[in-house]
Amino acid sequence: MMEVLCAPAGLAAWEHPRQGVGDIAGAGFSQALFDMALPFPVKELRRKGHDRAWLERRWQAARELGRQFRQAGVRLPLGYAPHFGYAAADWPEVSVYRSLIERSIRLGQEAGCRYLVVRPWLAQLSRQELWARNRAFYLSLVDCAREYGVVILLENQARSVHGHLVRGVLSEAEEAVSLVDELNEAAGETRFEFCLNMGASGPCGMNVQELVQTLDGRLQAVILCDSDSGEERQLLPFTGAGRLVCETDWLSAIRGLRAIAFDGWLVLGMLDTAAAFPPLLRPQLLALARSVAEYILWQVEMEKALARYPRRVLFGAGNMCRNYMRCYGEQYPPLFTCDNNSALWGKEVGGLAVKNPEELRRLPEDCAIFICNIYYREIEAQLREMGLKNPVAYFNDECLPHFYAGRLPEGEA
């Protein structure tokens, strides 16, 4: 079952996290990302990472962050380990990074994390060499991860070319899949899975659909956020807009996640949006954020919802009904559709009989009614007023697996 986690970056300051954690819990999030990178901002970590006392203070702050969440009743099933960002020049020797990760595994387990996102180690090396070094690095974590019962999630990376983010390691589908599989084979168990970070794919203009579908069951978490091509940025989904559209390719992401019947974690990331909002408005922002996450969850689970019921009918005989029949009519055939427009009764839409809504009274109780019209709330109220006990669900055609593409020319040139 897919679940939503709230990422605390921008919401809960690591120095004094109580209010932010309270806001997250207050918005109804029962789970959050344990972001252990928060007390280790890249620039500071690079400058002071060798100072053991500094490191220890920051680890204590991370521990306190976890404690605050637990105290607020928010579970932390997924952790995110400290890292050195997207610029290869900022990264230390692999041994320094390994010690940070081993500490993250231990602290993560203490906070209740069963999974931990560990970015690949980065250096100015050829792709092949980087691959080989990372293979060795991840395998060196197996014993520690096994001991603490933590599964490590690899993550797609961006790479900074003098401030311009381009695709880094694990951003290509075949590469990501083969490394995960190779690591698991070498570990002799499923110790590695994958986290898709849309904050790393967005600036590189990636269509994540293929990455998602190729990863398939290896994909355990998705960090949801808007971004843009300018720089590293994490915005609340649907707020990164321009020219009257959201500039993040949610259609491809949702298509991919729906196609693989994704059932891992959706992690809501909104660092920049949250940090930009006045703290006084954060509770309202978080309420909106929760609705946004639920909307994405609903879109991703659309096909699962259709499959959930043994029988179904539609309500609405317009374009949404046609789109249903074109994309799902064969796999999930409805018994009929109905519409309040009496002129349509007795006719067919997309090969489906259109009936009077009164016909719904004859349905068996396990037959779901899928509303196929944007007046969802009004129609749902109408169904309740009719006293129907059938399950009522919303169908939506914004993220269909395919759209009409016109007719292609035929024949030889």
Place this chain on the structure above:
Amino acid sequence: MLELGVQTKEIVRDEDPEQGFRLLRSAGFSCADFSLNAYLLNLDIYDAHLNHFFDADIEELERFFMPHKQGAVRAGVRIHQMHMPYPVFVPRGTNEDNAYLWHQMAPKSLRICAFFGCRYLVVHGFKLARELGSEDAEWAQTEEFVHALAPLAKELGITLCVENLYSALGSHILEGPCCKARKMAERIDHINEQYGAEVLGFCFDTGHANLVGIDMEEFVRTLGPRLKVLHLHDNDGIADLHQIPYTFARARENASSTDWEGLLRGLRAIHFAGVLNFETAPVLTSFPADMKEDVLRFLARIGRHFSEQFGS
């Protein structure tokens, strides 16, 4: 030294093509990327305003382009590559217009290409991933188009070259057709095996790659010998500006934010022996007209710098 090329748009004019070819020759270019797409503009195709330039029969078209062909020869310039008008399919266009692009414009473009003695014709793949639901389904349509042209391409000894493209959501540029190197290498091999000839190759567009953060070195290495032609140009990573390489920086150290070093490493690794071709017509309109030759010389100087990275 590798040969240098540049697109003819904004340089070669129909009234006196030879003058334009002489200008680019004197600036340091021995090759040209003939802008056939200038005769049926993309904006007009999208707006369903086809000018029907390609209505003329091939003999008429050859007569029209004879001064261009002769001018290039007299100036000592070789037409190395050519760009077919694009798009070749408009999803919301009329069936009539799409059939015209497919059945008239495209095959005549090949004939014109052959008339110039040009080996490579760059074509755009179909942009249909959003409509059809996947990049694979999108490629299937492009492949149909390639199959429609392949017999003629084989007969004329032409290699059609698909290039990496982009799409957009608002002002955010996203990857478009032909951005998956591994898949493209397999697809090109598959088609060429069927025809027993190099009817399909690849045109790597550095500007488009930069917009969607493609790892240039890796992409070029993966394509290997299938990479036939180049569209070299630069941008800020945000908009398709077709500007001079090394122009843009993002950080305080003011180093180029485009991975030219990676590109050159990739080209060296595959022993690229083609033409270093610049697709930089907008540069010629952004600089004052009286600096056109200086700008072309500067581009050629960058081309020589690139070439020097290959060693002797």
